[in-house]
Amino acid sequence: MTIAPNSIEARDIAYQMHPNVNLRTYEKSGGLVIESGDGIYVTDNNGKRYIEGLAGLWSVAVGFGEKRLAEVAKAQMEKLPYYHTFAYKTHGPSIELAEMLIKLAPVPMSKVHFTSSGSEANDLAAKMVWYRSNALGKPDKKKIIGRIYGYHGVTIAAGSITGLPRNHQSFDLPLDRMVHTSCPSYVHFGKDGESEADFTKRMLGDLEELIQREGPETIAAFWGEPVMGAGGVLVPPAGYWEGVQEILRKHDILLVVDEVICGFGRTGKMFACETYNIKPDVLVLSKQISSSYLPLSAILMNDNFYQPIADESDRIGSFGHGYTASGHPVATAVGLENLKIIQERDLVGNAAQLEEKFLARLKALAEHPVAHSSRGVGLLGALEIKPFADGKPGDAALAVAAALQEEGVICRAVMEAVCFCPPLIITAEQIDDMFDALGRALDTVAAKRA
Ligand code: PLP
Numbered sequence: 001m002t003i004a005p006n007s008i009e010a011r012d013i014a015y016q017m018h019p020n021v022n023l024r025t026y027e028k029s030g031g032l033v034i035e036s037g038d039g040i041y042v043t044d045n046n047g048k049r050y051i052e053g054l055a056g057l058w059s060v061a062v063g064f065g066e067k068r069l070a071e072v073a074k075a076q077m078e079k080l081p082y083y084h085t086f087a088y089k090t091h092g093p094s095i096e097l098a099e100m101l102i103k104l105a106p107v108p109m110s111k112v113h114f115t116s117s118g119s120e121a122n123d124l125a126a127k128m129v130w131y132r133s134n135a136l137g138k139p140d141k142k143k144i145i146g147r148i149y150g151y152h153g154v155t156i157a158a159g160s161i162t163g164l165p166r167n168h169q170s171f172d173l174p175l176d177r178m179v180h181t182s183c184p185s186y187v188h189f190g191k192d193g194e195s196e197a198d199f200t201k202r203m204l205g206d207l208e209e210l211i212q213r214e215g216p217e218t219i220a221a222f223w224g225e226p227v228m229g230a231g232g233v234l235v236p237p238a239g240y241w242e243g244v245q246e247i248l249r250k251h252d253i254l255l256v257v258d259e260v261i262c263g264f265g266r267t268g269k270m271f272a273c274e275t276y277n278i279k280p281d282v283l284v285l286s287k288q289i290s291s292s293y294l295p296l297s298a299i300l301m302n303d304n305f306y307q308p309i310a311d312e313s314d315r316i317g318s319f320g321h322g323y324t325a326s327g328h329p330v331a332t333a334v335g336l337e338n339l340k341i342i343q344e345r346d347l348v349g350n351a352a353q354l355e356e357k358f359l360a361r362l363k364a365l366a367e368h369p370v371a372h373s374s375r376g377v378g379l380l381g382a383l384e385i386k387p388f389a390d391g392k393p394g395d396a397a398l399a400v401a402a403a404l405q406e407e408g409v410i411c412r413a414v415m416e417a418v419c420f421c422p423p424l425i426i427t428a429e430q431i432d433d434m435f436d437a438l439g440r441a442l443d444t445v446a447a448k449r450a
Pocket of ligand 1: 057117118119122140151152153154225229230258259260263274286
């Protein structure tokens with residue numbers, strides 16, 4: 001792409017430093033300028049329309065043109081554009097959303113604490129775990145177990161629980177309180193001839209071994225996404241979550257479940273905890289909570305987690321944490337309306353109903369000579385691409401994603417896979433459109449490599 005002087009692309013390069021890019025490449029390539037959105041589509045500044053196959057960043061459940069959210073935001077801005085939840089103050093939207101979340105929660109929860117991003121929520125949940133251990137007189141019980149390829153954000157504690165090298169390298173992470181156990185992706189880490197059941201057993205054995213090596217009395221919590229998203233849509237093998245929970249219970253280790261991607265219908269149930277029968281002590285939510293129309297995240301905690309923290313705040317005199325935007329009234333009002341839309345339109349049911357078609361289309365595409373295999377649950381899926389024999393890791397998936405963008409579909413290339421997580425409002429016909437385009441993109445890549 002040639003970039004004209006003073007064009008919007010040139011000004012972007014001149015003034016903005018972007019996240020998650022090679023900054024030197026960006027200085028030359030610039031980015032795709034998205035100007036508007038409607039339903040499952042976004043449109044660029046040249047008028048080209050794309051299916052947003054990743055719902056933005058795995059987040060825009062209700063689609064890009066939901067007027068009700070704009071109207072609620074406007075009304076809340078006019079009534080009370082900002083107030084905080086510090087220092088014995090509160091406001092209606094945060095109270096209403098907290099109540100709704102407690103009622104929706106997949107297990108009995110006691111309290112909700114609002115933050116503005118998935119990273120902030122996980123970071124604070126880690127701080128709360130430490131605060132709680134101190135409250136319980138267990139100052140040595142502080143370590144947190146994350147998983148290789150797990151993603152929990154990029155702030156210092158959350159980024160340390162994340163198990164992706166690129167989020168650690170040169171940032172002096174992870175903190176040494178964070179340790180990582182094996183990634184339970186059978187398709188990537190199953191050994192030749194190893195059954196899925198044996199793989200699960202090995203993953204659980206690795207976890208037990210790590211706990212023994214570190215000392216069970218030093219470990220406070222285990223963190224996991226029910227399905228790893230940013231690691232490449234890595235679906236857990238059968239029996240994994242049952243086994244993990246048994247081990248954690250045995251060693252008195254808390255379970256923090258990060259449903260930042262999975263929450264609010266992505267797996268065909270309101271929460272993936274229901275899909276996989278997971279009973280968390282702490283549940284971290286974001287993204288689809290507000291369809292990302294405004295930044296919002298939430299930490300839900302059970303009473304066993306909350307009570308020692310409340311006691312400690314009483315001993316010290318205050319819970320010494322909070323953000324200016326914690327429970328922001330416009331964000332929580334939008335979150336509340338967004339969840340009402342998800343319920344009224346039964347978008348969770350839509351995901352459950354379309355799961356079969358969504359996964360069947362991906363599975364059929366896995367037969368393409370360029371592809372390797374497919375995986376997914378609900379409306380979250382990935383197609384693994386065969387690596388180029390003469391390329392760098394990830395080149396083949398990037399080539400497919402680029403060809404697909406030409407075809408008018410945005411997806412996300414992660415490692416050797418292309419990932420899909422469309423808005424929950426997608427229809428069966430639109431799934432066909434998206435995957436017909438993927439078929440053509442695979443053909444293009446195959447033709448270029450022939
Ligand atoms: N946790 C999970 C599972 C995520 O997928 C993400 C972001 O993709 C985060 C946490 C971090 O959220 P944020 O980017 O809002 O900080």
